Amino acid sequence: MSTGWSWYVIVLVALNIGGCAWLLWWTAKRRPGDPKPEDTSHVWDGDITEYNKPLPRWWINLFYLTIAFAIGYLVWYPGLGNFAGKSGWTSAGEHDRDKAAYNAKLEETFAPYKGQSIDVLARDPAALKLGRSIFGNTCSTCHGSSAQGAIGYPNLSDKIWHWGGSPERVLETVMKGREGVMAPWGTVLTGMGGEHAVDNVVAYVRTLSTPGQSLQNNYMAAQGQKLFDNICAACHGKDGKGNQQLGAPDLTDAYWLYGDSTAALRETIVNGRHGSMPAHGPLLGETRARLVAAYVWSLSNGNAKGAGTPR
Structure with missing residues (x-):
């Protein structure tokens, strides 16, 4: 954000907060010249009279507390143009921390399969189940949930491989992608x-x-x-x-x-x-790429016992 836009945001926020505080102060009590209840002539049902009466003090104080909270919030968190806030918090930083924690949990799940060859993983029902799940989340958008592809997207459930169907070539395709x-x-x-x-x-x-x-x-x-x-x-x-x-x-x-x-x-x-075919190595990492490659390879090599259709 440029310096000009930053100051624009700061001034706008300050005017809004100051305006709210002034409005509360101005309406917090009766002013000289306000008509008395009997002078308004707005009476209903004999004893209900309309006139200008300030809000209860406890209610006014709650509004002041929200203004104080807003000021403290803007000091602690970013919200005033380029001012980053005293806490140093950023949405990108929180995303990165959450992602790192999530990836650490995934690594625990996938650790037993690290570095294993594709044909070995294809004989492991637990590995195939994980590979099927990764396929459903990542690959089925183009190749379909049954891996049978569509016009322009290869069928992965047959024995026809344009770039080679060996375990190594399938893993290479997943990791590095292809440009046909x-x-x-x-x-x-x-x-x-x-x-x-x-x-x-x-x-x-x-x-x-x-x-x-x-x-x-x-x-x-x-x-x-x-x-x-x-x-x-x-x-x-x-x-x-x-x-x-x-x-x-x-x-x-x-x-x-x-x-x-x-x-x-x-x-x-x-x-x-x-x-x-985009490279999925940077997205999935090597172990997850191996698991999904093993699942895909198993579809046309008869080793996907119990793997079923990805969901």
Whole structure:
């Protein structure tokens, strides 16, 4: 807060407190010239008369005490512009202390699993239960409570892994995150193969996930193969099986991260895709990251006995 705004707040607070004190003082007693009860002519039911009468002294004193309390509060806690208060209290400091205390309790809970490998944790029902809870709180927003994902968010319950499904690779994904980038190739393909180039590549890509499909009677796919070999094979490989080091998907399986409709495939090729998995290591810490990675790995490796669906 700038010095000018700080003084603005201080003056505003002082005027409010001073105004309240003055108002109490001014109304605490009858003033010369105030009409007597019999002079107001405001009488109801014979004996109920309206006139100016100060509040009871005990009530007035309570108001003065609240003003004194407000002044003491503003001296002890921050509230007057940039003045930090005599106590040195800040909301950020209290948050950090509460967080540190909470993290200390968590560390006690997670300490038995520190440094254990993912496959070992995946065989421990108690570890899986903790991993499932962490997944539900952290990962289910994108991947769903059943870990089956959605359009643009990978299914974690099958055996298809774009970045590798070994325990070490899964932990690396959780800890460091992933950036999956598919460049836009629409302009390049059109320049090389004409206006139908993108449709031809779509036709060829579809044959990769259809066992026994022949290109002999599929002109569009045959044309698309030439373009695929020249451009797409650099990441997805000549056989279309992808590259887990790059996160390039295997195009020979039946799983399509962004949908398998012609429109979705065209959108992917023409405009590209950018999938981002945030790094959760700084958020969770290593032990919690290991537990959730073990749970995720167990979903497709048959070791999640009794783990159930995350809630």
